[in-house]
Amino acid sequence: MKKALTLALALTVGTAAAQSAFVWPAAWTAEQNTANKRGGELRLSAISDFKTMNPFTSSEADSIPDRMETGAGLFTQDPRNDEFIPYMAAAPAVVSNNNKRFVVKIRQGMKFSDGQAITADDWVTTWKIHTDDKVGSNSRDSFFLVGKPITVKKIDNYTLQFDFPQPSASALSILSYAPWPDHVFGKAYREGGADAIKKMWGLSTPASQIVSPGMWVVESYRAGERTVFKKNNNWGDWNKDSRGQELPYLSNLSVRIVADANASLAAFLAGQIDIVGMRNADDLAQTKRAIDNGSLKAFLKPNVSPQATSQWITFNWNKASDPAKQKLFRDVRFRRAMSHIANRQAMVQLALGGLGSETYFSVYPIFKNQIEAGLAAGAPQYKYDLAQASKLLAQIGYTKKNAQGYLVDKSGKVLEFNLSTNAGNTVREQLGRIFADEAKKVGVKVNFTPIDFNTLVGQLTSKGENRPFDAILLGLSGGSNIWSFGSNVVPCGGNLHSYNNPTDGKCATSQEQLMTKLYYQGDAELNDAKRRAIGGQLMKAEGELQPVIYLVGGNFHVAFNERLGGEFAANMMDAYYGQRFQALTFIK
Amino acid sequence: MIPFLLRRLVQSIPTLFLASILIFFVIQLAPGDFLTPAKLNPNISPESLAALERNFGLDRHPIEQYFLWMKNMLFNFDLGLSFSYQQPVLDVIKPRIANSMYLVLLYTVLFYAIAIPIGVFGAVRQNSLGDKTINVILYFLLGFPSFFLALIVIYFILQVRTATGWDIPINGMTSNGYDSMTPVQKFLDIVKHLAIPAIILAVSDAAGLTRVIRGQMLEVMRSDYIRTARAKGVSERTAIWKHTFRNAILPIVANIGGLLPSAVAGAGFIEVVFAYPGMTPMILDAINAQDLYLIAGFTVITTVLLVIGNALSDILLAVVDPRIKVG
Numbered sequence: 001m002k003k004a005l006t007l008a009l010a011l012t013v014g015t016a017a018a019q020s021a022f023v024w025p026a027a028w029t030a031e032q033n034t035a036n037k038r039g040g041e042l043r044l045s046a047i048s049d050f051k052t053m054n055p056f057t058s059s060e061a062d063s064i065p066d067r068m069e070t071g072a073g074l075f076t077q078d079p080r081n082d083e084f085i086p087y088m089a090a091a092p093a094v095v096s097n098n099n100k101r102f103v104v105k106i107r108q109g110m111k112f113s114d115g116q117a118i119t120a121d122d123w124v125t126t127w128k129i130h131t132d133d134k135v136g137s138n139s140r141d142s143f144f145l146v147g148k149p150i151t152v153k154k155i156d157n158y159t160l161q162f163d164f165p166q167p168s169a170s171a172l173s174i175l176s177y178a179p180w181p182d183h184v185f186g187k188a189y190r191e192g193g194a195d196a197i198k199k200m201w202g203l204s205t206p207a208s209q210i211v212s213p214g215m216w217v218v219e220s221y222r223a224g225e226r227t228v229f230k231k232n233n234n235w236g237d238w239n240k241d242s243r244g245q246e247l248p249y250l251s252n253l254s255v256r257i258v259a260d261a262n263a264s265l266a267a268f269l270a271g272q273i274d275i276v277g278m279r280n281a282d283d284l285a286q287t288k289r290a291i292d293n294g295s296l297k298a299f300l301k302p303n304v305s306p307q308a309t310s311q312w313i314t315f316n317w318n319k320a321s322d323p324a325k326q327k328l329f330r331d332v333r334f335r336r337a338m339s340h341i342a343n344r345q346a347m348v349q350l351a352l353g354g355l356g357s358e359t360y361f362s363v364y365p366i367f368k369n370q371i372e373a374g375l376a377a378g379a380p381q382y383k384y385d386l387a388q389a390s391k392l393l394a395q396i397g398y399t400k401k402n403a404q405g406y407l408v409d410k411s412g413k414v415l416e417f418n419l420s421t422n423a424g425n426t427v428r429e430q431l432g433r434i435f436a437d438e439a440k441k442v443g444v445k446v447n448f449t450p451i452d453f454n455t456l457v458g459q460l461t462s463k464g465e466n467r468p469f470d471a472i473l474l475g476l477s478g479g480s481n482i483w484s485f486g487s488n489v490v491p492c493g494g495n496l497h498s499y500n501n502p503t504d505g506k507c508a509t510s511q512e513q514l515m516t517k518l519y520y521q522g523d524a525e526l527n528d529a530k531r532r533a534i535g536g537q538l539m540k541a542e543g544e545l546q547p548v549i550y551l552v553g554g555n556f557h558v559a560f561n562e563r564l565g566g567e568f569a570a571n572m573m574d575a576y577y578g579q580r581f582q583a584l585t586f587i588k
Numbered sequence: 589m590i591p592f593l594l595r596r597l598v599q600s601i602p603t604l605f606l607a608s609i610l611i612f613f614v615i616q617l618a619p620g621d622f623l624t625p626a627k628l629n630p631n632i633s634p635e636s637l638a639a640l641e642r643n644f645g646l647d648r649h650p651i652e653q654y655f656l657w658m659k660n661m662l663f664n665f666d667l668g669l670s671f672s673y674q675q676p677v678l679d680v681i682k683p684r685i686a687n688s689m690y691l692v693l694l695y696t697v698l699f700y701a702i703a704i705p706i707g708v709f710g711a712v713r714q715n716s717l718g719d720k721t722i723n724v725i726l727y728f729l730l731g732f733p734s735f736f737l738a739l740i741v742i743y744f745i746l747q748v749r750t751a752t753g754w755d756i757p758i759n760g761m762t763s764n765g766y767d768s769m770t771p772v773q774k775f776l777d778i779v780k781h782l783a784i785p786a787i788i789l790a791v792s793d794a795a796g797l798t799r800v801i802r803g804q805m806l807e808v809m810r811s812d813y814i815r816t817a818r819a820k821g822v823s824e825r826t827a828i829w830k831h832t833f834r835n836a837i838l839p840i841v842a843n844i845g846g847l848l849p850s851a852v853a854g855a856g857f858i859e860v861v862f863a864y865p866g867m868t869p870m871i872l873d874a875i876n877a878q879d880l881y882l883i884a885g886f887t888v889i890t891t892v893l894l895v896i897g898n899a900l901s902d903i904l905l906a907v908v909d910p911r912i913k914v915g
Contacts (some may be wrong), residue, residue: 041764044762049865049869049870049873051672051673051674052673052675054674054675057673057674059626116591123818131636133636133643134643136639136640136641136643138632140636141632141633141635141636141638144633147633147635201674202673202674202679203673203675203679203680203683204675204679204682204683210666219767220767222761222762222766222864222865223683223684224683224684224865224866224869224870225760225761225762226689226760226762227766227863228767254764256758256760257863257865258863259759259860259861259869263759263863267759270746270749295750295776446822452619452620453625454618454619454621454624454626454878455619455620455621456623457620457624457625457627457628458619458624460618460626460627460628461627474628476628488631488632488634493631495627495634495637503818509909564696579773
């Protein structure tokens with residue numbers, strides 16, 4: 001409550017001080033830039049080369065358009081309480097028509113980096129181009145709900161109206177896409193359609209032609225080497241710190257392309273870049289050593305939070321060619337036994353070097369509020385317990401063991417299945433081996449083989465009554481803390497509803513039906529607490545059904561060079577929000 | 589000369605045709621395609637994936653894809669669109685080829701500058717202590733893969749750096765702040781970055797050519813006309829460089845044909861080790877991402893250059909050795 005008051009106060013003071021400017025709350029940094037230091041360059045690295053400057057065809061995280069989108073969007077999430085606050089919007093959205101219509105007033109006086117005003121047309125054009133399937137935008141799906149389109153209309157130059165086909169908890173997040181200039185893209189689109197859009201803003205486009213709505217704009221690009229961004233001077237007109245100074249403090253951001261994660265760690269240790277991701281205990285140890293022997297001055301904090309990822313084992317329910325296996329995989333007792341076999345603690349210790357968390361649900365452990373709601377609703381966790389696993393397997397009819405120590409059925413057939421993961425992912429290979437070793441202890445034969453990634457994904461996402469795998473160990477990432485369930489994962493018929501994906505996409509069990517229903521119900525619930533409660537029920541159904549055995553996830557560690565200031569307070573850092581806002585970052 | 593070039597042109601057509609078929613279908617043999625990783629993304633719907641497949645032409649039969657690609661290449665000189673860059677293949681690889689060329693050209697100059705004198709020295713002072721020492725060192729270096737040698741060198745550079753604070757660049761092609769440098773500073777900055785990888789490559793490759801030159805020189809030096817020349821009283825320098833060397837460099841000239849494609853193809857793993865923005869890192873990325881037309885387009889370009897380079901070699905051989913006739 002105190003935090004909310006501070007925020008409200010900060011916002012009011014801000015509005016009074018500078019009309020139509022967004023004031024970044026002082027509480028969003030641990031360290032105020034009282035020395036008024038400005039200028040300097042934030043130096044980052046990326047592992048894969050930049051592919052395009054075009055925001056509509058860009059498909060990877062960390063792209064050039066992604067960087068330029070920093071600080072653009074109607075609403076933004078407050079890292080202290082996950083709430084959406086008006087950002088490019090001048091005020092909270094006016095919601096009507098049973099939570100399906102959102103009318104948003106846009107802040108006036110905002111400008112693109114080329115000096116043109118940002119108006120309602122920019123949002124409408126951006127939406128139009130993103131939803132044209134000939135453009136092939138990665139964001140296309142975010143403008144659809146259950147296959148039905150969301151529409152965007154201009155009421156006047158500074159008012160937008162969004163119409164949703166049904167209510168959605170993620171509405172404010174969906175509305176918060178970055179507006180790209182109508183005077184650049186709209187013109188091209190009206191004249192040449194999707195093809196004209198695809199040809200725009202390639203890597204050979206001169207930086208001077210690039211226009212940005214956000215904090216950064218491209219200054220130079222060198223193929224395979226480095227991209228340097230400079231601050232968009234017009235952005236500071238409507239972004240101020242709590243003392244009324246224009247943001248960002250930094251004048252440049254550079255992203256250097258490095259060969260791999262080892263090279264970026266080396267560059268960090270040599271003091272050439274400011275921030276690097278810590279992957280594992282080894283990275284942490286190297287950084288710690290460099291700090292201790294004085295060759296590097298850096299901030300290091302391990303185990304800040306879990307990562308927003310999952311690793312799991314899924315069993316194939318569509319095995320018409322092998323009815324015995326299909327029956328086994330569809331037996332909930334079998335899957336619960338498999339969950340009891342998974343020695344998650346050993347997995348954290350051995351595969352993740354002790355730096356990880358056990359997971360039992362599709363919701364990543366970082367989304368604490370949702371996990372708590374699930375546990376409160378009675379979602380079960382089938383923890384490591386070999387005796388319990390044996391008991392469950394005996395119930396299915398596996399009581400006898402053969403000479404090799406494997407369980408056999410009445411006809412003498414060994415209880416075995418194939419488990420594959422993608423070759424080359426050493427963590428997953430270790431997880432699979434730990435699982436297979438533990439399974440052997442209770443007499444289950446797991447034939448664990450790492451195979452080619454593309455083949456594996458082909459198997460996992462295949463559809464039909466007879467799909468070509470027994471069990472797959474893989475991981476997913478991506479998702480939000482608003483509604484932390486995957487739209488392709490939970491509802492029947494989704495392409496990542498990996499355990500049961502028949503031709504007609506129908507559910508095989510009543511729990512799946514319940515989960516599908518709860519998924520859409522929760523997605524449509526705007527009230528946070530009520531939505532989390534629905535999520536809790538969903539987790540309960542999912543936990544009882546155990547269609548997918550969730551294993552472990554890695555932890556998020558923070559490391560940055562001490563020349564940087566303006567990071568979050570330690571309790572605000574996590575894998576979802578990261579360690580800082582670039583707008584409030586400064587060079588000491 | 590012209591009939592020779594025409595004949596070469598006609599001969600190259602089936603070669604290129606077969607090469608293009610091989611390139612295209614070998615890539616197709618790999619399981620999955622560019623969109624496979626996207627299927628694991630919980631936020632991309634099957635409808636969008638289908639639309640992307642349509643846009644990229646991945647829903648068509650490989651043979652149909654091949655003919656479309658061929659047609660565009662022959663009639664529009666269009667090598668197709670890179671999936672991951674969403675740009676024409678040529679636009680994507682042009683800057684990379686330029687970067688690779690800088691490195692390979694410097695390497696080539698250093699390579700010959702090291703190999704030729706040492707080879708000649710080895711022949712003139714055959715089996716001397718110097719000859720033997722150089723051979724041992726060069727063979728030792730030849731035994732290491734160049735990328736491994738590079739890693740060792742990087743290790744030592746890092747030691748020097750921490751000890752002296754001397755800023756020797758070990759990756760990339762330019763320093764921070766390159767854009768604000770004067771043209772002279774820019775040139776020096778790039779040379780500074782190129783020097784170490786180019787030297788490593790040149791030194792580790794030099795052993796091979798040194799041996800060839802040494803062997804050739806020895807053979808020529810024993811021939812009658814050199815003895816005659818010496819008997820006529822030409823100076824030692826003329827005997828070695830004008831009479832012997834001129835006749836010993838035929839294998840070098842024959843190898844020049846390979847220079848052209850290799851200049852474009854880049855310096856291999858050394859580019860990866862030094863995070864040098866040349867062709868190799870990009871092609872490896874493209875293979876990883878199964879970026880079909882980028883891989884195919886690049887391979888076609890290098891094949892064409894190989895054909896042109898070999899024709900050039902043949903012409904040069906005729907220039908150097910009057911006994912060889914082109915035509």
